[in-house]
Amino acid sequence: MTQHNPARADLPREDPSRTEYQKLVDGDWFRYRMSDDLPNRTRATNAACQEINATYRTDPERAVLMFRELAVSVGDGLDFRPPIYLDYRDRLVMGNDVFINTDFMVLGGGLITIGNNVLIGPGARLYTPNHAEDVELRRDGWEKSLPITIEDDVWMGGSVTICPGVTIGHGSIVGAGAVVTKDVPPNVLVGGNPARVIRHLRQAGGMPA
Numbered sequence: 001m002t003q004h005n006p007a008r009a010d011l012p013r014e015d016p017s018r019t020e021y022q023k024l025v026d027g028d029w030f031r032y033r034m035s036d037d038l039p040n041r042t043r044a045t046n047a048a049c050q051e052i053n054a055t056y057r058t059d060p061e062r063a064v065l066m067f068r069e070l071a072v073s074v075g076d077g078l079d080f081r082p083p084i085y086l087d088y089r090d091r092l093v094m095g096n097d098v099f100i101n102t103d104f105m106v107l108g109g110g111l112i113t114i115g116n117n118v119l120i121g122p123g124a125r126l127y128t129p130n131h132a133e134d135v136e137l138r139r140d141g142w143e144k145s146l147p148i149t150i151e152d153d154v155w156m157g158g159s160v161t162i163c164p165g166v167t168i169g170h171g172s173i174v175g176a177g178a179v180v181t182k183d184v185p186p187n188v189l190v191g192g193n194p195a196r197v198i199r200h201l202r203q204a205g206g207m208p209a
Contacts (some may be wrong), residue, residue: 007134011142024145029132031141038109045070045089064077075116084122095152100124110145110164115152121176125160130164151186171201185206 009031013133020035032038048070056063063082072091075096085105086092092106095116103123106112110128124178125194128145132138146165150156154168157176168174168184175198186188189198 006134006137006142011137021109027144027146029142029144032143033141041089042087045086047091049086051083056082074098081122094118101158108143108145108164111147113147113149115150115154115170117153118150120150120159121156121160124156125159125161126197127161128164156169171203172200 004100006029015203019037020030020032021031021037021041026037028040030038032033036155038047046092052063052066052070055066061194064078064080067080067084068078070086071092071094072090074094075098076096077097079098081102083103084100087107087111089187091109092112095118095183097117099118100120101122101124104120105124106126107125107127108129112126112128121180126148128148130144130146132142148164149167150162151168151170151172153171154174155172156168156174157178159177160174161179162168163179163181167185168180168181169186171187172184173207174184174195175189176182177193178191178195179193181192181194184195185197187203189199189201191198
């Protein structure tokens with residue numbers, strides 16, 4: 001997990017050639033409020049999401065194509081239900097045969113990687129930003145975005161929250177309403193707040209994982 005309380009020495013040096021967005025992409029601490037680029041990017045992405053949501057009502061196939069254009073890469077067989085909400089259009093990677101149910105929200109600029117054959121229930125929340133625990137640094141606007149990875153064959157129930165830096169292992173199930181604060185191993189059922197392993201799942205052939 002991230003270091004929430006950086007010292008001043010841990011913060012990036014001033015470098016005019018390196019934008020706040022580049023710091024975000026590099027996984028460094030950055031300041032949204034010090035950047036013209038980041039607000040412009042989020043506003044443009046928010047507008048694109050609104051257009052996709054509106055288009056879906058009359059032309060779902062076109063909306064899927066627009067969603068594909070919003071991401072870094074998307075495999076075949078994407079299916080989703082609006083509305084969707086993303087902060088950054090180029091921080092999402094999806095594999096094949098992903099289904100995303102209604103009210104999907106991704107906040108922050110951490111890279112989101114979704115594997116193949118993933119089912120995401122309604123009301124999913126993927127949060128990538130962390131703010132400094134130190135009050136003075138938080139007042140100065142320092143934050144850091146961490147990646148979230150959802151591996152192949154994961155099923156996330158409704159109203160699941162995934163916190164920054166978390167990986168959901170392949171084949172696992174995240175129960176409805178779970179708040180996932182740490183990595184989930186493969187082939188388990190997790191639930192609760194914070195989420196914990198409830199049991200191991202049976203793999204193909206009927207044997208426990």
